[in-house]
Amino acid sequence: MYLTGTFKHNLDAKQRITLPAPFRKEFNEKVVLIPVSGKIYGFTPEGHREWVESFFAEGFDPRNKNHVKLRRALTSMAFTVELDSAGRIALGKLGAETIGKCGIEREVTVLGNVDHFEIWDSARYEQEMSEVADDLEDLMFG
Template identity: 65%
Template sequence: MYLTGTYKHNLDAKQRITLPAPFRKEFGEKVCLIPIGGKILGFTPEGHQAWVESYFPNGYNPRSKKDERLRFLLNAKTMTLELDSAGRLALGKLGAEALASCDIKREVAVVGNTDHFEIWDAEDYDKTIAELDESIDELDSLMYD
């Protein structure tokens, strides 16, 4: 799976978004969503499992309180949702608190980030991109010196 691109959408009255068609092709019927870091990350179930396991490069140790707490939190905050027949995700099922923690209102940006997608509040996304664009000249000079 290789997800790229940015797609702007509005939540409907039931707090659903339509997953962009290129992304729907990469997902089956289920999407694992986790609100974290001011955005919502979306993984396939297998991708989510790999993401959780990536936090334990030396392997998960069930006798370690730190490992147990981290795995518990990562899984407890994740909700697995089914895409409906129109390819929509019901973000409202995450709960009002989760959406508020990500500042998700009505307009969102759905962004491909290689092995997962991210759902950002559109205004927060635009602000972040503007800040990153300021450093693009520096990147250009490093790449094309």
């Protein structure tokens, strides 16, 4: 999977968005959504498992309390939702409080970030990208 691009969408009355067509091709029927730092990540179930496992470079140790706590947090905050026949995902399944913490109201930006997509409030995304634009050369070339 290699997701790229930026797409503008509006939530519908049921707090759903249509996943961009290039992304729908990569997802069968299920999407794992997880709120992360004011945005929502979307993974395939396998991609979410790989992401969780990436936090344990030496492998998950069920006798390590920190490993257990981190894995619990990363899995309990995630919601698996169905892609409907129109390619929509229901953000409402995350709950109004979670969506509110992400600042998502109506206008959203959906972007590909290699192994997952991200859903941002459009205004927040534009602000983030304007800040990054100033530092892009430093980020790229140190």
